Amino acid sequence: MELKNMPDLCVKIGGLVLKNPVMTASGTFGYGEEFADFFDISTLGGIIVKGTTGSKREGNAYPRMAETPSGMLNAVGLQNKGVDNFISDIYPRIKDINTNMIVNVSGSTIDEYIMVASKLNELDKIPAIELNISCPNVKEGGMAFGTSCPSAIAVTEAIRKVYHKTLIVKLSPNVTNIAEMAKAVEGAGADSVSLINTLLGMAIDIERQKPLLSTITGGLSGPAVKPVALRMVWQVAKAVKIPVIGLGGIMNAADAIEFMLAGATAIQVGTANFIDPAVCPKIIDGINDYLIRHRNNNVNEIIGKI
Amino acid sequence: MELKNMPDLCVKIGGLVLKNPVMTASGTFGYGEEFADFFDISTLGGIIVKGTTGSKREGNAYPRMAETPSGMLNAVGLQNKGVDNFISDIYPRIKDINTNMIVNVSGSTIDEYIMVASKLNELDKIPAIELNISCPNVKEGGMAFGTSCPSAIAVTEAIRKVYHKTLIVKLSPNVTNIAEMAKAVEGAGADSVSLINTLLGMAIDIERQKPLLSTITGGLSGPAVKPVALRMVWQVAKAVKIPVIGLGGIMNAADAIEFMLAGATAIQVGTANFIDPAVCPKIIDGINDYLIRHRNNNVNEIIGKI
Amino acid sequence: MKVVSNKNLNTKYFLLTLQPPDNMPVILPGQFAQVEIKDAKNTFLRRPLSVHDVDYKNNTIKLLVQIIGEGTKKLSEIKEGDSLNLVYPLGNSFSTSGADNVLLVGGGCGIAPLLYLARLLFEKNIKVTTLIGGSSESDILEADEYRKYGDVLITTLDASIGEKGLVTQHSVFNSDKFPYTAIYTCGPEPMMKALARIAKEMNIRCEVSLENMMACGIGACLCCVVDTNEGNKCTCTKGPVFNYKELKGWS
Amino acid sequence: MKVVSNKNLNTKYFLLTLQPPDNMPVILPGQFAQVEIKDAKNTFLRRPLSVHDVDYKNNTIKLLVQIIGEGTKKLSEIKEGDSLNLVYPLGNSFSTSGADNVLLVGGGCGIAPLLYLARLLFEKNIKVTTLIGGSSESDILEADEYRKYGDVLITTLDASIGEKGLVTQHSVFNSDKFPYTAIYTCGPEPMMKALARIAKEMNIRCEVSLENMMACGIGACLCCVVDTNEGNKCTCTKGPVFNYKELKGWS
Numbered sequence A, B: 001m002e003l004k005n006m007p008d009l010c011v012k013i014g015g016l017v018l019k020n021p022v023m024t025a026s027g028t029f030g031y032g033e034e035f036a037d038f039f040d041i042s043t044l045g046g047i048i049v050k051g052t053t054g055s056k057r058e059g060n061a062y063p064r065m066a067e068t069p070s071g072m073l074n075a076v077g078l079q080n081k082g083v084d085n086f087i088s089d090i091y092p093r094i095k096d097i098n099t100n101m102i103v104n105v106s107g108s109t110i111d112e113y114i115m116v117a118s119k120l121n122e123l124d125k126i127p128a129i130e131l132n133i134s135c136p137n138v139k140e141g142g143m144a145f146g147t148s149c150p151s152a153i154a155v156t157e158a159i160r161k162v163y164h165k166t167l168i169v170k171l172s173p174n175v176t177n178i179a180e181m182a183k184a185v186e187g188a189g190a191d192s193v194s195l196i197n198t199l200l201g202m203a204i205d206i207e208r209q210k211p212l213l214s215t216i217t218g219g220l221s222g223p224a225v226k227p228v229a230l231r232m233v234w235q236v237a238k239a240v241k242i243p244v245i246g247l248g249g250i251m252n253a254a255d256a257i258e259f260m261l262a263g264a265t266a267i268q269v270g271t272a273n274f275i276d277p278a279v280c281p282k283i284i285d286g287i288n289d290y291l292i293r294h295r296n297n298n299v300n301e302i303i304g305k306i
Numbered sequence C, D: 001m002k003v004v005s006n007k008n009l010n011t012k013y014f015l016l017t018l019q020p021p022d023n024m025p026v027i028l029p030g031q032f033a034q035v036e037i038k039d040a041k042n043t044f045l046r047r048p049l050s051v052h053d054v055d056y057k058n059n060t061i062k063l064l065v066q067i068i069g070e071g072t073k074k075l076s077e078i079k080e081g082d083s084l085n086l087v088y089p090l091g092n093s094f095s096t097s098g099a100d101n102v103l104l105v106g107g108g109c110g111i112a113p114l115l116y117l118a119r120l121l122f123e124k125n126i127k128v129t130t131l132i133g134g135s136s137e138s139d140i141l142e143a144d145e146y147r148k149y150g151d152v153l154i155t156t157l158d159a160s161i162g163e164k165g166l167v168t169q170h171s172v173f174n175s176d177k178f179p180y181t182a183i184y185t186c187g188p189e190p191m192m193k194a195l196a197r198i199a200k201e202m203n204i205r206c207e208v209s210l211e212n213m214m215a216c217g218i219g220a221c222l223c224c225v226v227d228t229n230e231g232n233k234c235t236c237t238k239g240p241v242f243n244y245k246e247l248k249g250w251s
């Protein structure tokens, strides 16, 4: 292959330019640094860092994890040191990583979301936020915002007023009509939607006759959820005009390509990072090889192609 | 073990007495006859036969099936010969199988549901029907009834008027609030709810750039869905007073016991029948062994125990 | 079943010989087994594989398998002495009555269900010719086995063995006197459809063995249907063998 | 990594010797590896396993594993010459400084991370005694290995070897002059908690190695936390070794 024949992997999400469509999913990639030993993380299209809230949260009690067939349940519950600590301690460490560093934002109240988003709006090297209105693991707020159109609209509109860069809203799959939710947040000013967050699930230790998670229910991720995620991405991509970011169970390039064919402009890799910390560069290479094999010069040619 | 120590496996669902909590799920066990070579099907607690509609349906075009991580998608689309053929041809063949033979009822309109249910009401050896308001694989009706409370109430109330034996309503997992749906059909006269039907999913052949199912989307079943099914059964069991029948990804006795601990009075085995046609008796034996190990005399002691 | 042997024919194909603990049931030519795949991360369902040959004396059956994806790859790694769970025999069969001079046509691994058929036809004194096609010599399997029961014709796309081209381009179809009164075939659908067209032109019988995607293999799930003149039929119970005339869009 | 050998110690335990293609990195005692489990139907995540011993000369590491569920069962079937994917070395380590007469206490497979530690302490001229506990003789592993570096004490519940009872019931704890100035331990949590109580009473150091459920093993998922005086900490990066005093509910 000569270099001039290399396909163009660049995609755009709102004001963001991604060198390739592969990002990492919030809560599964730390702040990126954890993976720097495994590959050059600046080769990623973007990194969505951990869910950040107004103040420090300890998260849920242990145990927080259970393995399930082709998947896992987690109940981390947004453990993080809060937005001020992010700005003072973490931002300086990660701001010069040469890719889109995007912060996933959570809160229990609209005011908390607004507070976090306003502060992040001031950070030069954070070109976008992902609004997490879909976390199933915290009692107050989180998923509640993402499972009814009026509240999803309310929080998106409020953030749109204070946040002036690219605003991605992350949708919950635990809804009857995902396309309606996507249209609602599009109308409220989102530049993009990402989906799916985890499906609410549960597992029981039958010998101890107790739930395996301290919170009883938790969020299901991994290959098990891929068919549901793919269906939702396809439904949403047909329903909205803003770019869609697809995720849920992507383990390899073939999975990533399924999401792009279904209409995703970019994808995120989550749980797969736990199985193979160096999976992302393999996915990027695999997409590249696929485009060459299918004689596409530009990755945008396959988006929504089915 | 002496015989007098054998645990009592008997459970009750509305007017039904089940010799044990293990039933087979509609659409995965034919009319039972297909499995008679593999084990004595009268040892089952009940058999839910194929989805039956007002008139003959050809179902969807091939391909109707795709394998997914720890699961499968199907898009059969209620292929069946209609209720009259069921009564004239199939009922005489299966009516003397010594277990609860339950018919799964589907339709595109409330009138069709009523017509099928009224006719089945006349069959002596059919002690119950399972109202399928959750089939994701037919355009008209099916899942639409099961994804909004008012329509679920409407169809359940209409059937309750014409059907005088045990009425089980099978819920769709493709909803925001499963407990609300269960309460709605409980209020409308259901004797029991069964859940979950399949999750709406999708898969794509990336080389051909086409969906793997003729209908694009289909119903996901198998172990992949178990965490979601279990969570929903737990939520519903807390919300309603009628007995709950749990299913979704049950492959072995341990899975079945998880559902019972979460609150299911009985369980159904679906996709697992394809992997091992003789799995059901193993599940019954496994429940029995578990009760002995945990010193329970009666299976009802473990229902909802977590 | 106990694995008596697992022979790699080449990098793409392997031949399993299996022995059930009990006496083998009666197996008809064209029937198949649903084979459990153990220890595979992404293979959840059983895999349908045709019975390649039956040896009642030694109480063994053979499966001829092409490595396609994870399931068949895992199966290729199974070792002598291992055990394998089969649900079998399933499906209908080729009809061996009424034919007198028969052409069997197998595309690649499509010859799998035809060896047992060839032997049974041969034992009934029916003349058998087998036409095997593939991309290259490595796809031409078990020709010597088939030669035991009659002539063997071969085509390959690269002409590495036999005539060059598709099976349907074999000179036997161009000869003035096409001697066969029936075609039995298994292989890629386009190949079988082309053979059905030839059979129609020549007005001879043609039975095709379909390889539809299956979940249960026993008629319970209705996933494997094919559209026939009488509506959707299950390939696993009403097939896998069909007279092409029954199939919609085949004639 | 290449599997150099897989030795079954008995039906429940096995010992893997592995060789990386490149030179081994520096490994500290108490560190662990995240081991990929291939070809398992229901094992999706890696499995955390302690480094049992390190041999820089031969460029090998050892893992001592108990068969618990599917993951460890699959691992027990791995053969010499196979390859195994490890992410390692992970986590912090036991501290080898400041101690002079150390008691290592392992419950069953809890001795896994202690052998390398014993050797390093021994090489530093620190006196090492190892107390190994189990239900029965078959749970007492590698005692001879530990004897290379110091005395070995044993307890079993059924008294099949050593003193009868739990490790914490060993007579060494009742002697007037308990000679040790630090306890390093790994095993079931109740055992480690009991040892922590003893250490507290005696006012000596006690380091425990936790086996929390892990997904990533590298500090990215926050699944493996333990509640400490400074809030939730990841067992995989801030542990697995903790001074019991840091842990809430341990003292």
Ligand SMILES: Cc1cc2nc3c(=O)[nH]c(=O)nc-3n(C[C@H](O)[C@H](O)[C@H](O)COP(=O)(O)OP(=O)(O)OC[C@H]3O[C@@H](n4cnc5c(N)ncnc54)[C@H](O)[C@@H]3O)c2cc1C
Pocket (backbone or CB within 6 Å): C032, C043, C047, C048, C049, C050, C051, C063, C064, C065, C066, C067, C068, C069, C070, C071, C072, C073, C109, C112, C113, C210, C211, C212, C213, C214, C240
């Ligand atoms: C009745 C019947 C008899 C068969 N007999 C033989 C035989 O004797 N020898 C042989 O080598 N193969 C035979 N096949 C095909 C064989 O079942 C598939 O090649 C196999 O299931 C592929 O499994 P895999 O896990 O290796 O590939 P996968 O990774 O599952 O699939 C790869 C591709 O193989 C195809 N495939 C998957 N499952 C099936 C299926 N059920 N039927 C057809 N294609 C499928 C699909 O196109 C799929 O995309 C038969 C199929 C049927 C239905």
Ligand SMILES: Cc1cc2nc3c(=O)[nH]c(=O)nc-3n(C[C@H](O)[C@H](O)[C@H](O)COP(=O)(O)OP(=O)(O)OC[C@H]3O[C@@H](n4cnc5c(N)ncnc54)[C@H](O)[C@@H]3O)c2cc1C
Pocket (backbone or CB within 6 Å): D032, D043, D047, D048, D049, D050, D051, D063, D064, D065, D066, D067, D068, D069, D070, D071, D072, D073, D109, D112, D113, D210, D211, D212, D213, D214, D240
């Ligand atoms: C840092 C660390 C070091 C370890 N070192 C060793 C070692 O050197 N040798 C050894 O034999 N074992 C060690 N373990 C425990 C080992 O990880 C588990 O026994 C193993 O993961 C069980 O996997 P499985 O698939 O066989 O069992 P599964 O079927 O997955 O689980 C069976 C049971 O094992 C327990 N288990 C599962 N995963 C873990 C886990 N991550 N941690 C603890 N318990 C678990 C759970 O109680 C579960 O119910 C260590 C664990 C940790 C966290």
Ligand SMILES: Cc1cc2nc3c(=O)[nH]c(=O)nc-3n(C[C@H](O)[C@H](O)[C@H](O)COP(=O)(O)O)c2cc1C
Pocket (backbone or CB within 6 Å): A025, A026, A027, A028, A050, A051, A052, A074, A076, A078, A104, A132, A135, A170, A196, A197, A198, A219, A220, A221, A222, A223, A225, A247, A248, A249, A250, A268, A269, A270, A271, A272, D221, D222, D223
């Ligand atoms: C351990 C863990 C922690 C997560 N934390 C967050 C989070 O803080 N914010 C968020 O929006 N999503 C979070 N998620 C969801 C993932 O970002 C992703 O949406 C989900 O896991 C599905 O993708 P996957 O199947 O590729 O993992 C978390 C997921 C996991 C497994």
Ligand SMILES: Cc1cc2nc3c(=O)[nH]c(=O)nc-3n(C[C@H](O)[C@H](O)[C@H](O)COP(=O)(O)O)c2cc1C
Pocket (backbone or CB within 6 Å): B025, B026, B027, B028, B050, B051, B052, B074, B076, B078, B104, B132, B135, B170, B196, B197, B198, B220, B221, B222, B223, B225, B247, B248, B249, B250, B268, B269, B270, B271, B272, C221, C222, C223
């Ligand atoms: C091939 C197939 C056909 C099905 N047909 C029906 C049906 O006719 N009516 C119905 O209510 N559910 C039907 N289902 C759903 C199952 O009854 C069950 O709810 C679902 O598969 C989840 O259980 P499982 O994971 O144990 O299979 C079907 C499922 C499969 C896989």
Ligand code: FES
Pocket (backbone or CB within 6 Å): C213, C214, C215, C216, C217, C218, C219, C220, C221, C222, C223, C224, C225, C234, C235, C236, C237
């Ligand atoms: S494969 Fe299930 S009916 Fe044919």
Ligand code: FES
Pocket (backbone or CB within 6 Å): D213, D214, D215, D216, D217, D218, D219, D220, D221, D222, D223, D224, D225, D234, D235, D236, D237
């Ligand atoms: S296992 Fe993921 S943070 Fe420790």
